[in-house]
Amino acid sequence: MSYLIEIIxxxxQNTTVWTGGTTTQLAIFPKDALYSERNFLWRMSSAKVExxxxxxxxxxxxxxxxxxLEGELQLDHEGHHKIALAPFEQxxxxxxxxxxxxxxxxxxNLMMADGWEGSLEAITLPKxxxxxFALPDSISPAAVTxxxxxxxxxxxxxxxxxTETLESGDFFSLLSEKKTSVALAIINSNENETQVVHARVFHEE
Incomplete structure (x- = not known):
């Protein structure tokens, strides 16, 4: 099978401090890239703005x-647009x-170098x-996560x-080196509802 699974x-997870709060890096590609050197192709993280x-x-x-994920955020992109975000809006x-x-x-956060594309989706699953999940027919990437x-x-x-189990704060990734048939599903078999973020990132051809 042409895929690699990683659970963090x-x-x-590695959390660092910045002037406005903290950032927890969840994944970076390639794995030896450093955010501080801006040599990544994509990066996923979760930040607390304090x-x-x-x-x-x-x-x-x-x-x-x-x-x-929590709270309300107003963004002002100077010369472009303004937006107010409630939980699970992007x-x-x-x-x-x-x-x-x-x-x-x-x-x-999902950051992507030019040549890469991605999406975020908030999912709430009741008991x-x-x-x-399946790759859309329109995607035939060399690599997809x-x-x-x-x-x-x-x-x-x-x-x-x-089957793997994630609890609050855990992160799962599946890297496929080429388009392949993978049966991927998330299941809530617990008493309480679960909220997750589904992220997809792939190289544009």
């Missing part, structure tokens, strides 16, 4: 997707824009519900015959 538990107002770091050549923008934010939040970040509750992830 909450206790294993100041009321901040200015985003300039990231030329990077496209960004941000989704609020915005797409370029990293070289001058972006000012207002609001204390926890968010999920006993399941969700299955499917990721699941558990925001609240507990979730079972099934890949073919393998």
């Amino acid at each position: 538990r909450k206790a294993e 100041v009321e107002e901040s200015v985003f770091t300039s990231l030329p050549g990077i496209r960004r997707l941000i989704m609020v 915005d797409r923008f370029r990293g070289d824009w001058t972006t000012k934010s207002r609001g204390k939040v926890t968010d999920f 006993g519900a399941a969700r299955r 499917e990721a699941i970040y558990c925001v609240k509750g507990k979730i079972d992830i099934r890949v073919d015959e393998r």
Whole structure:
């Protein structure tokens, strides 16, 4: 099978401090890339913004997707657009824009170098519900990553015959080196509802 699974538990994740709060890196590609050197092709992270107002770091050549997990966020992309985000709402923008934010939040971030594309989806599963994933017919990438970040509750992830369990804060990724048939599903077999973020990132051909 042409895919690689990685699970990073909450206790294993690397959290760093920035002027506005903290950032937890969940995944970076390639794996030896460093955010500080801006040599990544894509990066997924979750940040806590602990100041009321901040200015985003300039990231030329990077496209960004941000989704609020907790709190409310107002973004002002100077010369472009303004938007107010409630929990599980998202915005797409370029990293070289001058972006000012207002609001204390926890968010999920996907950063992509030019030539890469991606999406974020918030999913809430009640008890006993399941969700299955398949690559859209329009995608035939050289590489695609499917990721699941558990925001609240507990979730079972099934890949073919393998089952893994994620709890709040845990992160799962499946990297496929080429388009292949993979049976991927998330299942809530617990008493309480579960909330997750599904991220997809792939190389444009």
